[in-house]
Structure formats: C-alpha cells, structure tokens
Amino acid sequence: MKQSVYVDNNATTAVAPEVTEAMLPFFYEQWGNPSSMHTFGGGVKKHIDEAREKVAALIGAEHPNEIIFTSCGSESDNMAVRGAVDAMGGHPHLITTRVEHAAVLGPCHYLEDKGFRLSTLEVDDAGNLDMEQVREKSMSGKATVASIMWANNETGVIFPVPEIGNLIKEGGGIFHTDGVQIVGKLPISVKDIPVDLLSISGHKLHAPKGIGVLYAQRGTKITPHIMGGHQERGRRAGTENVPYIVGLGKACELALQRMEHDAEHERKLRDRLEAGILASCKGARVNGGGSERLPNTTNISFEYVEGEAILLMLDDVGICASTGSACASGSLEPSHVLRAMDVPRSMLHGSIRFSLSNYNTGEDIDYVLEQIPRIIARLRELSPFAND
Amino acid sequence: MWEYTDKVTDHFKNPRNVGAVENPDGDGLAGSLACGDALRLTFKLGEEKKIAEAKFQTFGCASAIASSSALTVMLIGKTVDEADQITNADIIDYLGDLPKQKVHCSVMGREALEAAIYNYRTGKTFDKKLDGEVICHCFGATDKEIEKVARGQKLTSAEEVANACKAGGGCGQCIPEIEEIINRVIGEEKAKTEEKPKLTQLQKIKLIEETIDRQVRPILRRDGGDLELHDVDGDKVLVKFVGACVSCPVSAVTLKDVVENQLREAVSDDIVVEAV
Numbered sequence: 001m002k003q004s005v006y007v008d009n010n011a012t013t014a015v016a017p018e019v020t021e022a023m024l025p026f027f028y029e030q031w032g033n034p035s036s037m038h039t040f041g042g043g044v045k046k047h048i049d050e051a052r053e054k055v056a057a058l059i060g061a062e063h064p065n066e067i068i069f070t071s072c073g074s075e076s077d078n079m080a081v082r083g084a085v086d087a088m089g090g091h092p093h094l095i096t097t098r099v100e101h102a103a104v105l106g107p108c109h110y111l112e113d114k115g116f117r118l119s120t121l122e123v124d125d126a127g128n129l130d131m132e133q134v135r136e137k138s139m140s141g142k143a144t145v146a147s148i149m150w151a152n153n154e155t156g157v158i159f160p161v162p163e164i165g166n167l168i169k170e171g172g173g174i175f176h177t178d179g180v181q182i183v184g185k186l187p188i189s190v191k192d193i194p195v196d197l198l199s200i201s202g203h204k205l206h207a208p209k210g211i212g213v214l215y216a217q218r219g220t221k222i223t224p225h226i227m228g229g230h231q232e233r234g235r236r237a238g239t240e241n242v243p244y245i246v247g248l249g250k251a252c253e254l255a256l257q258r259m260e261h262d263a264e265h266e267r268k269l270r271d272r273l274e275a276g277i278l279a280s281c282k283g284a285r286v287n288g289g290g291s292e293r294l295p296n297t298t299n300i301s302f303e304y305v306e307g308e309a310i311l312l313m314l315d316d317v318g319i320c321a322s323t324g325s326a327c328a329s330g331s332l333e334p335s336h337v338l339r340a341m342d343v344p345r346s347m348l349h350g351s352i353r354f355s356l357s358n359y360n361t362g363e364d365i366d367y368v369l370e371q372i373p374r375i376i377a378r379l380r381e382l383s384p385f386a387n388d
Numbered sequence: 389m390w391e392y393t394d395k396v397t398d399h400f401k402n403p404r405n406v407g408a409v410e411n412p413d414g415d416g417l418a419g420s421l422a423c424g425d426a427l428r429l430t431f432k433l434g435e436e437k438k439i440a441e442a443k444f445q446t447f448g449c450a451s452a453i454a455s456s457s458a459l460t461v462m463l464i465g466k467t468v469d470e471a472d473q474i475t476n477a478d479i480i481d482y483l484g485d486l487p488k489q490k491v492h493c494s495v496m497g498r499e500a501l502e503a504a505i506y507n508y509r510t511g512k513t514f515d516k517k518l519d520g521e522v523i524c525h526c527f528g529a530t531d532k533e534i535e536k537v538a539r540g541q542k543l544t545s546a547e548e549v550a551n552a553c554k555a556g557g558g559c560g561q562c563i564p565e566i567e568e569i570i571n572r573v574i575g576e577e578k579a580k581t582e583e584k585p586k587l588t589q590l591q592k593i594k595l596i597e598e599t600i601d602r603q604v605r606p607i608l609r610r611d612g613g614d615l616e617l618h619d620v621d622g623d624k625v626l627v628k629f630v631g632a633c634v635s636c637p638v639s640a641v642t643l644k645d646v647v648e649n650q651l652r653e654a655v656s657d658d659i660v661v662e663a664v
Contacts, residue, residue, distance in 0.1 A: 306425065308449035312400065325449070326424050333526070333558050334424065349424040382406055382453060384428040384445035387420055 004318035005364045009204075010153050010181060010297060010355035011322055015247070016206040022250040023208075024056035024164040026243035031132055032238055035231070044242055051249025055213055058252040059179070059198065060189025068214045068232045069245050073180040073201030074103035077147070079225050079236070080176040081107040081196040083147045085116070087221035095137050095146040095173070097129060098123045098340035098343065101152075103199075104147045104178055115223045121148075125342045127288035128156035135167050146171030150198075151182040154324055154337040154353055155288035156297025158182070174220065178206055184255040186263060196220040202244065206357070207251035209245035262358035267295035269356055273365045274298045280373040287343055287351060296356040299324070301347035303340075305379040310352055313375040319368055324351040346385070392450065393484030399454035404461050407443045414468070416503025416514055418496045423527050423554065425452045429500040431463060431471075431508075439463050439471060443499075451490040458482045459497040472505055474498070475540070492554045495537065510618065526558025534566055537575045546570065592655060593620050599654040601625075604647050608633060615647070623658040625651060630661050638664070 006014070032041030035050055052064040057353065061067060070076045081104060085092055096108050098120050112118040119137045121129055129148075138144055146168045151158045161177050168175040176197035182188060183198075184205030190198055197220060214236075216222055224379035231239030278284055283303030302310065307325025314321055324335030326349065333339070334348045343351070354368070380386040392400070408415075412430035419426035422569035425448030434440025444456040458479055463471050476494035478659040480486050486494060520532030537543065537553045545648030546566045550557030556566045587595065600617055608614050618626040627647060633639050640663075648661040 304421070304447060306448050306452070309453060310401070312450050316401070345422045382403060382445060383447040384417070384426055385447055 009357040074197035077103035083222035086223035139173035157295035401507035414504035414508035418499035529555035
C-alpha cells in the first residue's frame with residue numbers, strides 16, 4: 001500500500017521504535033503473570049508499576065495508583081461515564097456536549113434511554129462552549145456527572161477544562177474529561193485542576209492500539225465494569241496487558257521529554273499548511289480556526305466540493321487524511337461536530353482534517369500544498385455549483 | 389474505506405462528458421448542496437432524434453461522480469424514450485457494483501435523467517417537491533418518492549430506503565412514517581401476487597389434505613410426530629395430533645406456527661386450525 005505522507009495522526013499514530021523495543025522483552029522473555037507468587041511472574045509487576053509512574057508523570061497525577069490501565073480510550077470513556085453514574089447511585093443529572101466523541105455520547109444516550117436526565121451543551125460557530133450554560137447546568141441542584149472533552153478530535157478546539165472543572169465541582173458534581181487528543185500533545189497537570197476522571201488512549205501518542213488509561217483521582221468513586229479480579233486494585237479486573245502497558249509507559253516517557261519541542265514543530269508545520277491552503281484555494285475556511293486549538297490539528301472546509309472525493313484523490317497521490325463528510329462514513333449526515341458549529345451548508349460536506357505528528361517534515365507539508373490546489377480545482381470543474 | 393469496483397474508480401478518476409451542453413434539449417438537476425450531493429445533467433439530440441451529446445456536473449463523492457459519468461455514456465446514442473428506460477439498477481450494473489450505502493448515488497442519476505427528460509418534453513423545470521408531501525425534511529424526500537423507491541427496489545426496511553435514496557438517514561425523525569409507507573407497499577404487493585382463487589368446499593378439503601401431506605407432515609415427522617385431518621367445517625380445520633406430538637409441550641405452537649400458517653398460505657387467509 002502506498003503511503004508517502006501520513007497526516008492523520010488524530011486517527012492513530014505510528015508506534016515509536018523506542019516503544020516497540022521496550023515491549024519486546026515482555027513477549028519473549030518476561031511473559032509471566034504479574035499476579036504469580038514466583039519470581040518469574042511476580043517480577044513483572046515492578047515494570048507495570050514503573051509504567052504507571054510514567055503515565056502519572058505525563059499528566060501530573062499526584063499518585064501513580066490513580067492510573068487504571070484499560071484496553072482503549074473508548075473503554076475508559078465508557079467506564080468513566082457509566083461507572084461514575086453507577087457509583088453515585090440514584091439518578092444523577094448527566095451533562096455533556098454536542099461535540100464529544102461517540103465513546104462518550106454512546107453511554108450518555110444509553111443512560112438517557114434508561115431514564116436519566118441528559119443535558120447536551122451547544123457550542124458556538126468557533127467550537128467554543130458558553131460557560132454560562134455550563135454554570136447553569138452544573139448548579140441545577142441535582143447531583144451531576146459531567147463528561148466534557150479537553151480537546152476535540154476533529155477540529156482540535158480546546159475547552160477551558162480548569163474553568164469547567166471548577167464549575168462542576170462547585171455544583172458538587174463528578175467531572176470526567178476525555179483527554180484522548182490532548183495527552184501527549186500539550187502539557188497538562190491534573191493535580192492542579194479539579195478533574196476527577198480523565199481518559200487516555202495509547203495509540204494517539206505513539207504507543208500501540210489496544211491500551212488505554214482512566215485516571216481516577218483519589219477518592220473518586222467508580223463502579224468497575226469488568227469485575228472478578230484484584231487487578232488495578234479491583235477497579236478493572238483481568239490479567240494485565242503487560243507488553244502494552246510497558247509500551248504506553250515508554251510512550252509517555254518520550255512524550256514528556258519531547259512534547260514541548262514537538263508541539264512547536266507541529267504548530268509551525270500546521271500553520272504553514274493552513275496558510276498555504278488558504279492562499280492557494282479560494283472558498284476555503286478553517287473550522288474552529290479562531291479558537292485555542294491543539295498545535296497539530298487543522299480542519300479545513302472547501303466550498304462546493306465533497307470530502308470523500310477530495311480524500312480519495314489525496315489517497316491516490318499517497319496522502320492520508322480524514323474527512324467529516326457524510327459520504328465517507330456511510331452515515332448520511334456530515335460530522336456532528338461541524339454541524340454543531342453551524343458550518344455553512346456549502347462547506348459542510350467538504351471538510352478535510354489534517355493532523356500532524358512529530359514525524360512529519362517540512363517536505364510533507366510542501367507535498368500536500370502542491371497537491372491540494374490541483375485536486376480542489378479538478379473537483380470544482382466537475383461541480384455544478386462552483387461557478388455560482 | 390469503500391470497496392469500489394475498478395469501473396467506479398476509473399469513472400471517478402477519468403470522468404467522461406464533464407460540463408454542460410450548450411443550448412441543451414434537456415436540462416435536469418437532482419439533489420442539492422445541502423443534501424451533500426447534486427447532479428446537473430444536460431443533453432442534446434442529433435440525427436434521428438437520438439441523444440448526440442450528454443454532459444454532467446456533479447457535486448458529490450466518488451461514486452456520485454462515477455454514476456453520473458456512467459449515465460452520460462449510457463445515454464449517448466439512445467432516443468429519449470429509450471433513455472427513459474434506464475433505471476438506477478442499470479447504472480449500478482454498468483459500474484459493476486456499488487456499496488449498498490452508495491446506491492443513492494445511482495438513484496440521483498435516475499432522478500436527474502427524469503428531470504432532464506421532463507424538461508425536454510414540457511420545456512419546464514422539474515420540481516420534485518411538487519410531487520407528494522415531504523416526509524424526510526433532512527433530504528427533502530416526498531412520500532411518493534419513497535414509495536416509488538420502496539416498490540421499485542422491493543425494499544423492506546427503513547435502512548434500505550436510506551441507502552437507496554437517503555430518506556430517513558438524517559435525523560431519523562421520519563423513520564416511523566417511512567416504515568408505514570414500506571409496510572403499506574409490502575402489503576399491497578403481497579395482495580397483488582397472492583390473490584387466491586375461490587374454491588368449492590370439496591376443492592378446499594382436497595387442497596387441505598394435499599398441503600398437510602406435502603408441507604406439514606414432513607416437518608412433524610422429523611421430530612417423530614404426525615397428525616390426521618379430522619374434519620373441515622367452513623374455514624375451520626380440525627386436526628388430531630399423533631405420535632410424539634401428543635405429548636409435546638409445544639404442540640399448540642406448532643399448530644399455529646406450522647399447520648395454520650402453511651394452510652393459510654396454500655388455501656385461504658381465513659383458515660383457523662384447531663386440535664381435537
């Protein structure tokens with residue numbers, strides 16, 4: 001399969017070679033069960049503890065045992081929402097936003113169907129929340145569980161999580177934030193802000209797929225969804241996925257070392273890509289461009305062309321990106337995030353997300369900038385609206 | 389990732405007949421910017437009133453572009469009456485296949501063709517919204533349109549309707565109404581094919597006996613059971629279970645689900661079966 005420029009890192013990232021290397025001994029040599037009494041197995045446990053410390057260090061968690069290893073970001077999100085609601089008992093009021101990942105919206109809608117009250121907060125056309133709305137909902141007088149993402153996967157727009165956390169906590173609620181897209185990209189410190197639960201996904205930060213984390217601040221009550229084992233201090237049963245846990249630990253260690261440098265590198269490339277596309281293509285706009293955003297993400301809409309067609313033409317020249325277009329997903333509706341932002345109809349179907357990583361180079365950006373204007377011009381030649 | 393045929397990919401990457409025919413004889417538009425895909429089709433007649441030139445402009449995904457391109461190729465050389473016979477299934481056949489979620493792209497081709505032919509025949513611009521009541525507000529689909537697609541493609545679920553013409557695939561609020569249409573169409577189609585001839589009482593008894601022998605007994609015998617026809621009173625059929633059926637705890641279910649259903653299908657919808 002051809003692939004010369006990979007700019008779809010919010011979908012998944014390449015596993016860092018250092019990570020693979022750190023994992024290998026746990027397949028071939030130290031493959032014991034960390035719960036075993038013998039040294040061969042039990043000796044593995046300290047590597048899990050080390051990984052736990054590395055994850056804690058990356059997100060500024062005070063205690064390593066606040067880190068619960070899961071199988072993926074979606075599991076962490078599900079566990080947070082359903083586990084917090086269950087542990088709270090009664091019928092807490094759920095608060096979320098229209099632009100969350102499906103792994104949060106799914107369990108929220110499930111609970112709504114079961115009779116829970118769900119408030120779904122709107123965003124404005126720049127992708128930002130109305131903080132007055134957050135305040136109002138969090139003070140509704142009822143116990144609340146709020147799940148509000150830190151950074152949006154499609155647009156990269158960052159929500160003011162410290163401020164949101166304060167409001168939710170003032171109202172006496174539990175606050176979960178989906179940190180899948182921000183962790184490893186920008187420095188965060190959960191000990192300084194009121195976050196009870198935070199989801200992390202390994203494969204978004206150069207660890208492999210199949211490993212995630214739920215951070216649960218000490219004292220946060222959460223009902224486990226996998227029961228029947230003492231692992232993760234009884235909060236998530238099942239023999240630990242040792243190689244992947246070790247790999248995630250390594251990826252977090254690397255992220256902590258490189259994050260500042262990488263974020264600057266990605267921001268420069270992203271800004272150049274964005275400016276280049278806007279200069280070379282008429283009728284293009286950056287969705288959420290005026291907001292505080294992740295340094296690696298840009299979501300650009302092209303008027304009068306359809307996203308899947310753009311994506312396939314990019315694919316043809318070896319460029320991997322994503323689209324919020326309906327046609328690409330098999331659903332008939334375009335991205336729920338862009339619809340929530342009231343992106344104009346002429347632009348709604350033609351959105352492309354480019355998301356970079358530290359592995360991208362200036363040449364990658366040059367190549368994309370060379371290809372995009374040609375592709376957009378070609379598709380506009382075909383479009384019945386382009387000349388209107 | 390869609391599995392497109394080579395022909396779809398070819399027509400997407402190298403679309404034929406792009407643009408608009410100058411001074412067209414027929415000009416039709418289907419879809420809209422808001423819906424996420426749209427197709428403008430224009431054609432011009434030449435010698436012997438055959439389509440000499442057909443061109444398209446499409447806003448949409450790869451399969452929408454490929455369906456449009458294919459349609460123009462299929463049109464050239466045909467008379468308008470011949471062209472009017474081209475269905476969305478013909479477009480799919482021409483392309484080899486389309487993923488089921490992309491069938492609506494071929495339907496858009498058919499719709500644009502209808503609009504262009506309407507324009508050719510009447511000189512007026514086709515306005516599909518006039519035809520029926522809008523049921524799906526997300527995609528502007530009317531009841532008549534949904535009914536036509538459901539009947540033409542023999543669709544049985546709202547999901548299939550959405551794949552075929554998008555209706556109901558947006559917010560989903562109209563799905564109950566779409567299901568109502570589907571159920572009505574299925575009922576009407578079934579009634580058409582299944583009108584049973586009137587039987588005399590003697591013919592009826594004979595047919596009941598035959599059906600029991602051919603279709604019911606083999607099923608019961610598989611489980612060591614059997615039954616005998618005891619009597620027929622109008623539409624009431626009295627049967628007597630024998631063998632394993634006598635002591636079977638679910639024989640009452642068998643009576644309705646197997647015996648009665650088979651007899652209703654073969655003989656008359658009014659048959660009621662009872663055990664003696």
